[in-house]
Amino acid sequence: MSTTRHPGLNLGPHHGKADDTAEVEVFGFWVFMMSDAIIFGLLMATYVVMSGNLNGGPGPRELFELRPVFIETMLLLFSSLTFGFAQIGMKYHPHPARMIIWLLVSIALALIFVGMEVNDFITMAGKGGVPQASGFLSSFYALVPLHGIHVTAACIWAFAILGQIAVYGLDDEVKTGMLRLGILWHFLDIVWIGIFSIVYIGGLA
Amino acid sequence: MTDKAAEKRKEQLSYAFGFGYALLLTVPLFASVAFDWIDRSTLLWITGIAAILQIVVHFRFFLHIRLKGQTKEDLQLILFTTLVMGVMGLGTIWVIFNLMSRM
Amino acid sequence: MSDLWSLIFGRLTLDALPVMEIIHATNGRELASGIVGTAAAGLAVLGALYLLYALTKYRLWGPVWRNWLTSVDHKKIGIMYIVLALVMLARALAEAFVMRTQQVLGDGGGGLVSNEHFAQLFSTHGTIMIFFMAMPFLTGLINYVMPLQIGARDVAFPTMNSVSLGFTAAGAVLLMISLVLQPFSTGGWTGYPPFTEAAFNPGPGPDYWIWAVTLSGIGTTLSGINFVVTIYKFRCDGMKLMDMPLFCWTSLCTSILMIFALPPLTVATGLLALDRYFGFHMFTNGGGGNMMNFANLFWLFGHPEVYILILPAFGVYSEVFSTFSSKTLYGYTALVIATMCIAVLSFTVWVHHFFTMGQSANLNAIFGIATMLIGIPTGVKIYDWMLTMYRGRVRMAVPMVYAVAFLILFTIGGLSGILLANPSLDYVMHNTLFLVAHFHNMLIPGLLFGMLAGYTLWFPKAFGFILDPKWGYRAAYLWIAGFVFAFFPLYGLGFLGMPRRMAEYFNGAWFPLTIVALLGAVLIIAAFACLCIQLYVSIRDREALAVPMGDPWDSRTLEWAVPAPAPEWNFPATPEVEGRDAFATLKEGGYDLRAPDDGYHDIEMPRNSALGPVLMVSSTAMAFGLVWYMWWLAALGAVVCFAATVAYGFRRDTHHIIKAADVKAEWEAFCALADTTPRIPRSLEQTTQNMGHAIPASEEIIS
Numbered sequence A: 001m002s003t004t005r006h007p008g009l010n011l012g013p014h015h016g017k018a019d020d021t022a023e024v025e026v027f028g029f030w031v032f033m034m035s036d037a038i039i040f041g042l043l044m045a046t047y048v049v050m051s052g053n054l055n056g057g058p059g060p061r062e063l064f065e066l067r068p069v070f071i072e073t074m075l076l077l078f079s080s081l082t083f084g085f086a087q088i089g090m091k092y093h094p095h096p097a098r099m100i101i102w103l104l105v106s107i108a109l110a111l112i113f114v115g116m117e118v119n120d121f122i123t124m125a126g127k128g129g130v131p132q133a134s135g136f137l138s139s140f141y142a143l144v145p146l147h148g149i150h151v152t153a154a155c156i157w158a159f160a161i162l163g164q165i166a167v168y169g170l171d172d173e174v175k176t177g178m179l180r181l182g183i184l185w186h187f188l189d190i191v192w193i194g195i196f197s198i199v200y201i202g203g204l205a
Numbered sequence B: 001m002t003d004k005a006a007e008k009r010k011e012q013l014s015y016a017f018g019f020g021y022a023l024l025l026t027v028p029l030f031a032s033v034a035f036d037w038i039d040r041s042t043l044l045w046i047t048g049i050a051a052i053l054q055i056v057v058h059f060r061f062f063l064h065i066r067l068k069g070q071t072k073e074d075l076q077l078i079l080f081t082t083l084v085m086g087v088m089g090l091g092t093i094w095v096i097f098n099l100m101s102r103m
Numbered sequence C: 001m002s003d004l005w006s007l008i009f010g011r012l013t014l015d016a017l018p019v020m021e022i023i024h025a026t027n028g029r030e031l032a033s034g035i036v037g038t039a040a041a042g043l044a045v046l047g048a049l050y051l052l053y054a055l056t057k058y059r060l061w062g063p064v065w066r067n068w069l070t071s072v073d074h075k076k077i078g079i080m081y082i083v084l085a086l087v088m089l090a091r092a093l094a095e096a097f098v099m100r101t102q103q104v105l106g107d108g109g110g111g112l113v114s115n116e117h118f119a120q121l122f123s124t125h126g127t128i129m130i131f132f133m134a135m136p137f138l139t140g141l142i143n144y145v146m147p148l149q150i151g152a153r154d155v156a157f158p159t160m161n162s163v164s165l166g167f168t169a170a171g172a173v174l175l176m177i178s179l180v181l182q183p184f185s186t187g188g189w190t191g192y193p194p195f196t197e198a199a200f201n202p203g204p205g206p207d208y209w210i211w212a213v214t215l216s217g218i219g220t221t222l223s224g225i226n227f228v229v230t231i232y233k234f235r236c237d238g239m240k241l242m243d244m245p246l247f248c249w250t251s252l253c254t255s256i257l258m259i260f261a262l263p264p265l266t267v268a269t270g271l272l273a274l275d276r277y278f279g280f281h282m283f284t285n286g287g288g289g290n291m292m293n294f295a296n297l298f299w300l301f302g303h304p305e306v307y308i309l310i311l312p313a314f315g316v317y318s319e320v321f322s323t324f325s326s327k328t329l330y331g332y333t334a335l336v337i338a339t340m341c342i343a344v345l346s347f348t349v350w351v352h353h354f355f356t357m358g359q360s361a362n363l364n365a366i367f368g369i370a371t372m373l374i375g376i377p378t379g380v381k382i383y384d385w386m387l388t389m390y391r392g393r394v395r396m397a398v399p400m401v402y403a404v405a406f407l408i409l410f411t412i413g414g415l416s417g418i419l420l421a422n423p424s425l426d427y428v429m430h431n432t433l434f435l436v437a438h439f440h441n442m443l444i445p446g447l448l449f450g451m452l453a454g455y456t457l458w459f460p461k462a463f464g465f466i467l468d469p470k471w472g473y474r475a476a477y478l479w480i481a482g483f484v485f486a487f488f489p490l491y492g493l494g495f496l497g498m499p500r501r502m503a504e505y506f507n508g509a510w511f512p513l514t515i516v517a518l519l520g521a522v523l524i525i526a527a528f529a530c531l532c533i534q535l536y537v538s539i540r541d542r543e544a545l546a547v548p549m550g551d552p553w554d555s556r557t558l559e560w561a562v563p564a565p566a567p568e569w570n571f572p573a574t575p576e577v578e579g580r581d582a583f584a585t586l587k588e589g590g591y592d593l594r595a596p597d598d599g600y601h602d603i604e605m606p607r608n609s610a611l612g613p614v615l616m617v618s619s620t621a622m623a624f625g626l627v628w629y630m631w632w633l634a635a636l637g638a639v640v641c642f643a644a645t646v647a648y649g650f651r652r653d654t655h656h657i658i659k660a661a662d663v664k665a666e667w668e669a670f671c672a673l674a675d676t677t678p679r680i681p682r683s684l685e686q687t688t689q690n691m692g693h694a695i696p697a698s699e700e701i702i703s
Helices: A018-049 A068-090 A097-124 A135-169 A172-204 B003-034 B040-062 B072-102 C002-009 C021-022 C029-059 C061-069 C076-107 C116-149 C158-180 C205-234 C244-277 C292-323 C332-348 C350-357 C360-388 C398-423 C423-429 C431-463 C467-496 C508-540 C582-589 C611-628 C631-649 C660-676 C697-702
Strands: C604-606 C655-658
Touching: A018 A135, A018 A172, A018 B072, A018 C205, A018 C244, A018 C292, A018 C508, A068 A097, A068 A172, A068 B003, A068 B040, A068 C697, A097 A135, A135 C631, A172 B003, A172 C423, B003 B040, B040 C158, B040 C582, B072 C244, B072 C292, B072 C332, B072 C350, B072 C360, C002 C631, C021 C029, C021 C423, C029 C061, C029 C116, C029 C158, C029 C350, C029 C604, C061 C076, C076 C116, C076 C431, C076 C508, C116 C158, C116 C292, C116 C431, C158 C611, C205 C244, C244 C332, C292 C332, C292 C350, C292 C360, C292 C431, C292 C467, C332 C360, C350 C360, C350 C423, C350 C631, C360 C398, C360 C423, C398 C423, C398 C431, C431 C467, C467 C508, C611 C631, C631 C697
Parallel strands: none
Antiparallel strands: C604 C655
């Protein structure tokens, strides 16, 4: 069994130089993700300590809805799976078609997620759930949309990679870029586990 | 080339298994909130444990972090991050709730 | 008209100019305050204009752009960091001098600057000294030295290195702009809400602070990632982690702290920005906000930060003691373990910065004990350094003067720290000048002397000539005396109950010691002047002071194995080493000046990139727009930042090749020079006979 050189899917020796540079680049990106993880961890802790500060405003039971959050969770989980397939496509097929299709599916799932999340925020705002209403809502809007912004940024990055494929084809830089994007993609799913557990299930249970 | 095909199949299966485990750790949770199966404090405990398990599942099956057969830095890094996040997150909760309880 | 003005300039009006303080002055003190502010702003503007003029007159725009600003060479980036640090040091020292003067004149309510102006001074002084003097200085040293010490050609991500510098410089530029378009924050370097909230201070000051600190924080996080990956993945063959020079170890631990300790700062400043710009209630005192969480988040960053600052200095001292005692470091393993202990413990003591906030006694006690524990690994280090000198061939060169002063003064500061770590004593000392004396006692002999020792030690490696020792001694002794006179009186003032950050007071008992402290500040200004003269004299006499053979101090680590200044490619072939003190081993075996074993090869080096300077300019523009509500500028800056980053992803031609023949020619010329350059004994180290070619200490003792 081959050893893994870095987190996430490994290209393997038959990709030559891309596999070598990936070890350093993916490790570097992984360190960055761990730094980012601290930001999310602290925002979650802040949410926990502020979740009681309702200031007479609406609380979680009035504002949160379980059904869209469940669908959003499934969308992210599916997109993790499809992104994995995109990477496997890249690893085993010299022609990028298969990878591009799976990547587009992943992007679509992530964008639907973002759209549904924005819709949640609008619904919440309609019930008086705006960040200015209370410390609880401020800490909610500091945490959850930041994850949404990360997902959006990941989608933009994915489009940039598609652009690079259009210009250069499936070259080494595209491959290592896909590996790093994969780390971000799966990492955001992990952050979402924390969010739905602490914010939504914690608020609605 | 059959080697390659076998490896590909193994990797696809890894993602599929990860997906399956993640579903198992998610769907019942949402269902028990929706249908009010268990009381709140038990559910919160179960949610916490399920979240940690699911994070391990994602690390194992999607990010391919293993205890053996890899460069050691990645695992060390995750463990150190967990330590720091534990100190900072639990520390924040401890300090601020301690302050609140005295107001 | 006013609509158009605010569309373009936001809330920026002529009132932002410091000269308006003179125009609106109603008494002598306000007039003096205005004159001080205007003079400082004028100096900044004149300095910038002179720089532009000189660059244009001597046709330097092209060379500076090609050879420096867009360079991704770790050595040049390191030098630029240190230049930035020294410039900012000059400003923050001048501010300290004004503050000392004010506290002398402030007895009975008089003074040189207004209370408002004084508050800006201590805010900028602290912000600059931490984020724009100490951090760039140590990042610069790590950048220059660490890749050479581990036998690498560059850091892991050279372009990101330039981007880190860009973000740090952007924050520094923002601070310089705040000198001309006022005011800066009055909330101190910690920027505690609710004082910095929109309800109390709706002006641009806290916004300047937020964005300057956030930008430099992002730069620092990226630097930390870069250094960690470099140390983990780019060590030369044979160099195990436990063989690395101690400076690399402290760099590694500092970098790990940078990666994990800067996020809390980003969270704290980011949430404060949400409060100020969007009316959130994170830290407000109404609406369900919790201002105590800011202190918590800030010090989750702030405490590891002081170890980010001190660890590289510990690394420098380790190199200095070992080099100038001609001995291998005593207790290497203990030093490494102590460094790691300090790094981990630093995450567990943040509450000692707010013992008085109201948490329970047990919680305070736990953090007090954890704080005292840090004294143990630090004490281990002090003993190891002293034992490194024991029976060594000790030379009191300039870096050694700083190092010995550090040993004594830092221990005194550590003892006052143990006092403060006791919560019940801290209740008495909190927010007095005793605290100010304590942390300056740690940071000046600890960090700053370390950085100056490192600057003196490695200057010849970077520029090919040593710094004039005569002016070096003058600077070092003035720094030491200046520090003692400026800060030991503050311990006394703390005991007398004088609060920190006080512009005026009505207690005559404090007056005499403030005069002594002012005298200390004068000595420190003189010390800085000596450093400037030293630089001038050394550049003037660079031919006589030249050390082309690159090893002026008979050092023991790999960076001294190459010519001075170090060539772009660092090593003709990546070295293969065994054990600690790699270069000392090579010298003793006579293997230091040889052709690479398996011949010369083409070397692939990273190509220059404009991404760093582009991000610097656009992020400065974005932050400036956010400070003054010039929304178009903020948006423009953000778009350019974003577009430049995406466009960079489309770049492919990222490397250039240095021909094996060129490397061979340069290295052979270097080896040939060695044959005609006399080796010198240690007794001639600080003379002009030192050409950087040392008789190894072991041979010298035998002969």
